[in-house]
Structure formats: structure tokens, C-alpha cells
Amino acid sequence: GDSVTQMEGPVTLSEEAFLTINCTYTATGYPSLFWYVQYPGEGLQLLLKATKADDKGSNKGFEATYRKETTSFHLEKGSVQVSDSAVYFCALSAAAQKLVFGQGTRLTINP
């Protein structure tokens, strides 16, 4: 079945460091891919998405590129801030209304 695998956390970085959170997927067909973010005590917020191969999603300085050949959708940010501390979820939608989530990666940014 469809699945999403994220790098295990927690990830701890210093402010202004470069961030990469790896995400790979297994799916039949051509899924849409998403990154959601969950700040402490809150629900999930859509961070960015890509709907076809080679698309790049971007928002708030975060980027991810849909790589069909490597079945990956890695999340990157050039310079993280303390306010980026949260749990990040990679997800795919291979069928209508069927979101499959990864297990989440907790990110902590130290000043």
C-alpha cells in the first residue's frame, strides 16, 4: 500500500542553520505531495505542496521538490529560526480524500 517515510527525529539545530528533513514515499500512480507543520498545542497547517513531478512547493522560506525518479520530497530551508520549532509531517494523496502521513519529525531550533 501507499506509505510515507520521514527521517527520524528529533532534529536539533542552531538558529540560521540549513535544514533538510528527508521524505520518501511509495505509491501507485502519481500522488500529490504535501508538507504540514504542527506548532506546539495546535493542529496541522499546510506548509507547501506539489502536484506533479519536478514541481517545487515553497512557503515561508521552506522548499520541497517533487522528485519522481527518487520518490522523494525533501523539505529544506536555508536559515531556520527559533519560531520554526515544530513537528513536520510529509504526506501524500494518491486517491481522492486519502491522505497518508509520515510519522512526523520534531524540529527544535536553539537560539
Place this chain on the structure above:
Amino acid sequence: ETGVTQTPRHLVMGMTNKKSLKCEQHLGHNAMYWYKQSAKKPLELMFVYNFKEQTENNSVPSRFSPECPNSSHLFLHLHTLQPEDSALYLCASSHPGLEQETQYFGPGTRLLVL
């Protein structure tokens, strides 16, 4: 973000209690969802409603009873829960046919069953 609201934000209940969770979306969407988020487990889809009709029940125990009176409101009625049902319950909505796959989430209700 106030597109999807949930009440209450926190709930403590005993195993013999009956309570309800409420979700309201202000985005004009026609699909609504309930998810369960437990510690150290991926998000689990529980129910899906399209145009007020239930279209998905992901093998959820009958002690969870959803209700969708209209496309903007979704309830989850709880009765005789177990301690393992303690979790964050998230509501989401989407617009079939327009950004069909993008779901927007509420802040969640954190439930503790004693």
C-alpha cells in the same frame, strides 16, 4: 488561521461519560474529516463526510459516533471510551473538485479518558 474551528480544545472525561466534539469550517468546503493523532503513531483517518453523507468509516469502534448535520458542521459523539482513546482529535475539511486533495485542519481537541 480560523478557517476550521474545534471545541472544546481540551476535554477530560471518565469512561462512563458521554461528550461531544464539535468542528465548524468557514471555508465553503463540502467534505469534512475526523482524524485521531496518538503519541508516536501516524495520523489515523477515522471518518469522511461528503455533502453531509458519510463516505468513509475506517473501522472505527462504535463508541465513536459522528454526525454531520450540514456541510459546515461536524460532530463526534463519544460514549464509554477507554483510556487508550486518549489522543488529539483533529477535524479537517476540503473542497471536492477544487484543490480536491488539500485538506485544512482545525487546532484539535485534546482528549484525556480517565
